[in-house]
Amino acid sequence: MATTKKLERNEPMPPMTIDHDAIKKLASLLNETGLTEIEITEGDKSLRVSKSVNVSYAAAPAGYAPAAPALAAPSATVSAISADNHPGAVKSPMVGTVYLQSEPNAPKFVSKGARIKAGDTICIIEAMKVMNPIKAEKGGTVTDVLIDDAQPVEFGQVLVIIE
Numbered sequence: 075m076a077t078t079k080k081l082e083r084n085e086p087m088p089p090m091t092i093d094h095d096a097i098k099k100l101a102s103l104l105n106e107t108g109l110t111e112i113e114i115t116e117g118d119k120s121l122r123v124s125k126s127v128n129v130s131y132a133a134a135p136a137g138y139a140p141a142a143p144a145l146a147a148p149s150a151t152v153s154a155i156s157a158d159n160h161p162g163a164v165k166s167p168m169v170g171t172v173y174l175q176s177e178p179n180a181p182k183f184v185s186k187g188a189r190i191k192a193g194d195t196i197c198i199i200e201a202m203k204v205m206n207p208i209k210a211e212k213g214g215t216v217t218d219v220l221i222d223d224a225q226p227v228e229f230g231q232v233l234v235i236i237e
Contacts (some may be wrong), residue, residue, distance in 0.1 A: 170201035
């Protein structure tokens with residue numbers, strides 16, 4: 075017959091064991107897949123790794139507040155500029171489906187090499203049956219379009235780069 079030990083109020087909790095290798099593997103998986111959060115559960119144990127993403131909330135719908143990350147993934151120092159840390163990166167303010175034109179057969183909002191100005195629509199993200207126009211915060215030349223039409227996008231995913 076199995077017995078269960080009940081902890082008394084003054085009795086200290088047993089120390090939590092942390093699997094550092096599992097955290098490193100999950101953090102690496104986040105970077106490889108472009109996800110911002112991943113969680114695994116095994117029995118009564120759960121491990122969540124998430125990374126924070128710096129995004130301007132100016133284009134987010136009213137009342138939108140992202141959840142705070144439970145455990146930040148270790149950050150690596152990046153010396154070269156990538157799409158994620160590029161100063162001209164326009165990131166998705168929400169999860170949804172991205173559209174590069176207002177309707178089928180219409181011209182695309184932006185394309186590589188196009189000159190745009192602040193306030194121009196870059197794309198539309200459909201979230202919960204609502205079409206949300208994503209506008210450029212600054213003007214310049216579109217140097218890269220990192221999304222395809224009708225593609226699902228994640229919160230914080232880089233959509234285009236403007237220089």
